[in-house]
Amino acid sequence: MAILLFLVPFAAGLAAFVIKSDRLRRRLLFSVACAHAVFSLYLCLFPSGGEDYRWLWFGLDALGRYFTAVFSLLFLCASFYAVIYLKEEKSRPREKKEEGLLFNNAPEAAFTGCLLVFLASMSLLALSRHFGLIWIAMEATTLVSAPLIYFHRQRSSLEATWKYLLICSVGIALALFGNLFLAVSASGQGPGTEISIDRLLGPGVRLDPLWLKAGFIFVLVGYGTKMGLAPMHTWLPDAHSEAPSVASALLSGALLNCAFLAILRFYQLCLANGLGPFCRELFLIFGILSMAVAAVFIIGQSDYKRLLAYSSVEHMGILCFAVAVGTAYGSMLQAANHSFLKGALFICAGNILAGFRSKKIADVRGIAHIMPWAGVLWFAGILAICGMPPFGAFLSEWIILKAAFSSGNLWLPAVYLFLLGVIFIGMTGTGIRMTFGVPSIPEGKKSFLSLLPALLLLLLSLFLGIYMPAALDGAVSGAAALLGGQG
Amino acid sequence: MLDVILMLLVLFNLFSLGSTRISASIRVVAYQGAAIGVVPLFLPGKIPGGILVTIVLVTLLVKAGILPWFLRYAQKRVNVRREEKPFVGASASILSGVAALGTAFFISSRLPIPFAVASPFIVPVALSVSLTGFFIIISRAEALSQVIGYLILENGIYLFGIALLLEQPLLVELGMLLDVFVGIFVMGITVFHISREFEHTDTSRLSGLADWLPEVKRSE
Numbered sequence: 047m048a049i050l051l052f053l054v055p056f057a058a059g060l061a062a063f064v065i066k067s068d069r070l071r072r073r074l075l076f077s078v079a080c081a082h083a084v085f086s087l088y089l090c091l092f093p094s095g096g097e098d099y100r101w102l103w104f105g106l107d108a109l110g111r112y113f114t115a116v117f118s119l120l121f122l123c124a125s126f127y128a129v130i131y132l133k134e135e136k137s138r139p140r141e142k143k144e145e146g147l148l149f150n151n152a153p154e155a156a157f158t159g160c161l162l163v164f165l166a167s168m169s170l171l172a173l174s175r176h177f178g179l180i181w182i183a184m185e186a187t188t189l190v191s192a193p194l195i196y197f198h199r200q201r202s203s204l205e206a207t208w209k210y211l212l213i214c215s216v217g218i219a220l221a222l223f224g225n226l227f228l229a230v231s232a233s234g235q236g237p238g239t240e241i242s243i244d245r246l247l248g249p250g251v252r253l254d255p256l257w258l259k260a261g262f263i264f265v266l267v268g269y270g271t272k273m274g275l276a277p278m279h280t281w282l283p284d285a286h287s288e289a290p291s292v293a294s295a296l297l298s299g300a301l302l303n304c305a306f307l308a309i310l311r312f313y314q315l316c317l318a319n320g321l322g323p324f325c326r327e328l329f330l331i332f333g334i335l336s337m338a339v340a341a342v343f344i345i346g347q348s349d350y351k352r353l354l355a356y357s358s359v360e361h362m363g364i365l366c367f368a369v370a371v372g373t374a375y376g377s378m379l380q381a382a383n384h385s386f387l388k389g390a391l392f393i394c395a396g397n398i399l400a401g402f403r404s405k406k407i408a409d410v411r412g413i414a415h416i417m418p419w420a421g422v423l424w425f426a427g428i429l430a431i432c433g434m435p436p437f438g439a440f441l442s443e444w445i446i447l448k449a450a451f452s453s454g455n456l457w458l459p460a461v462y463l464f465l466l467g468v469i470f471i472g473m474t475g476t477g478i479r480m481t482f483g484v485p486s487i488p489e490g491k492k493s494f495l496s497l498l499p500a501l502l503l504l505l506l507s508l509f510l511g512i513y514m515p516a517a518l519d520g521a522v523s524g525a526a527a528l529l530g531g532q533g
Numbered sequence: 534m535l536d537v538i539l540m541l542l543v544l545f546n547l548f549s550l551g552s553t554r555i556s557a558s559i560r561v562v563a564y565q566g567a568a569i570g571v572v573p574l575f576l577p578g579k580i581p582g583g584i585l586v587t588i589v590l591v592t593l594l595v596k597a598g599i600l601p602w603f604l605r606y607a608q609k610r611v612n613v614r615r616e617e618k619p620f621v622g623a624s625a626s627i628l629s630g631v632a633a634l635g636t637a638f639f640i641s642s643r644l645p646i647p648f649a650v651a652s653p654f655i656v657p658v659a660l661s662v663s664l665t666g667f668f669i670i671i672s673r674a675e676a677l678s679q680v681i682g683y684l685i686l687e688n689g690i691y692l693f694g695i696a697l698l699l700e701q702p703l704l705v706e707l708g709m710l711l712d713v714f715v716g717i718f719v720m721g722i723t724v725f726h727i728s729r730e731f732e733h734t735d736t737s738r739l740s741g742l743a744d745w746l747p748e749v750k751r752s753e
Binding site: 176178179181182185186188189192196199201202204205206207208209211212215216219222223226229230231233234254256257260283284287288343347348352 | 644646647648663667670676679683686687690693694697698705706708709711712715716719720723726727730731736739740741742744
């Protein structure tokens with residue numbers, strides 16, 4: 047049954063390429079997103095025995111269920127925004143302020159189709175039990191998201207698309223090496239051992255530690271490129287700033303988490319073979335480096351979509367840091383909060399961009415006066431993503447801090463707090479300057495409908511911060527239990 | 534015979550590093566794909582004949598047929614003949630190729646394969662092919678050269694996989710081949726767009742996006 051999570055959006059995506067009517071296509075996008083979200087949420091919160099969704103190399107364990115539910119909810123909100131956005135884009139050929147050139151967008155059918163196939167390939171990734179299949183799904187997400195970035199047919203988005211394609215393809219090629227190394231390390235189990243999670247986590251399986259270590263390094267660097275870990279993150283700010291905001295929200299909120307999921311799959315194997323400390327050390331290095339790089343580029347950033355992109359680099363660093371200090375629970379919770387908040391912020395950014403016609407922070411002043419809803423949501427989102435209570439990110443970052451303290455090494459919480467503090471100052475400073483003050487344009491767009499998904503996503507994160515129902519807690523701990531339990 | 538093929542692959546590496554003519558590079562990639570495609574025929578056989586033939590034929594078709602043809606088509610369409618300004622010149626590239634070969638041998642001596650393999654040179658040669666591809670991606674400025682580099686990188690990984698681990702399910706192998714295939718196509722199409730939009734395909738001049746542009750003064 048769970049395979050429907052892949053098949054339905056895939057079929058709908060193919061259909062979207064040939065459907066002529068705009069209205070029908072938009073309805074298809076939204077209804078598939080609704081069905082996907084409802085089904086995956088149901089699977090996540092009410093797992094019926096868990097193990098019976100298994101067929102060939104497909105199956106949803108607690109980890110897969112949790113990640114699917116998170117990106118599916120984000121996709122639902124993003125697709126609602128996409129429908130409104132596409133309607134607006136269709137009505138006028140836009141002018142890009144900086145270059146003064148008229149440009150046309152890519153055909154809407156291709157955009158919608160790619161969105162749906164993108165959802166399908168992320169579901170495939172979460173469903174896969176075979177490492178080869180995980181790799182195929184990961185590469186597929188790159189290929190179908192490239193046209194999403196290139197939606198505005200203009201020079202800068204083309205440049206971003208090229209960097210994205212090349213850097214991520216090379217990264218994923220390295221991850222393929224990692225998979226092959228895994229197969230070598232599994233060869234002791236007899237010829238032709240399937241490199242599937244269930245086979246390799248089975249009783250009595252010992253993997254060759256040397257090749258497994260080498261494999262983990264390659265997978266971490268390879269999928270880490272896709273996840274946006276520094277120093278392999280260079281494609282990320284370009285792609286996130288040039289893509290239309292719907293695509294940025296999905297790239298940042300959904301795709302990065304999926305890459306993290308692929309790394310975690312490998313980490314599960316390493317844990318079972320006693321390589322936990324080795325992996326956590328690597329997670330720690332990449333985690334802190336990513337947070338530090340993000341902090342440097344957030345201070346002094348001049349483009350607000352790039353600001354959000356660097357904030358994503360920071361949060362990916364936090365996810366790795368959390369696993370490194372031993373709180374998979376905190377990492378899972380943080381992943382969900384990051385998805386929802388970053389989705390909300392990118393949708394706000396899309397609205398601000400539509401009103402102010404500029405991505406430069408310096409050009410945007412006084413959002414709160416002329417676009418009150420956008421201003422409120424933007425500022426609340428910035429505070430939330432920096433870890434202000436009562437939003438969920440506060441809770442998860444607090445759990446991670448506690449784990450860092452109890453790890454015994456006082457440097458870890460000190461560095462973590464320092465970097466979070468620097469980023470907090472950088473982001474809220476920018477947020478205040480953009481939200482308040484004398485407006486830089488006379489009149490903004492006052493559309494509440496296109497901000498509704500951002501409001502919903504913010505409320506979701508708020509909900510995670512103040513109330514944790516038992517079913518949700520069960521889902522998060524279930525996912526964390528696969529990664530060595532909570533610390 | 535296997536060792537002869539592997540030696541040829543090393544020569545192809547050096548040749549592709551030394552040539553700045555795109556059409557020559559494409560030809561070498563096609564030869565390389567063909568050489569890698571026939572490798573399974575010379576492995577001590579545990580694989581049923583039907584599957585073996587399928588793998589060889591599909592690999593030859595994709596890596597020595599369709600992809601080089603497509604690259605050639607792309608080259609004609611965007612009209613580039615040679616790598617005008619590579620970041621690293623031809624002779625330095627060849628020297629780097631030799632260094633890459635040495636590195637590959639060093640790495641594979643540190644990572645012993647835990648089972649019997651058909652030839653001790655498979656792992657070092659596969660690694661050196663990949664390193665060559667990697668080097669071409671970072672040392673060339675033409676977008677098409679970078680696509681060729683990516684294909685070489687993938688060829689190295691494919692050689693590693695096919696020579697050591699042919700017993701993995703056929704479906705997964707074909708899926709990987711398909712992904713690479715589609716990947717090259719998407720890259721090629723992006724190159725068309727770049728050439729139409731910018732009237733060149735020199736990626737070193739694709740530098741509009743950066744964090745601290747000199748002309749962006751923060752106005753506070």
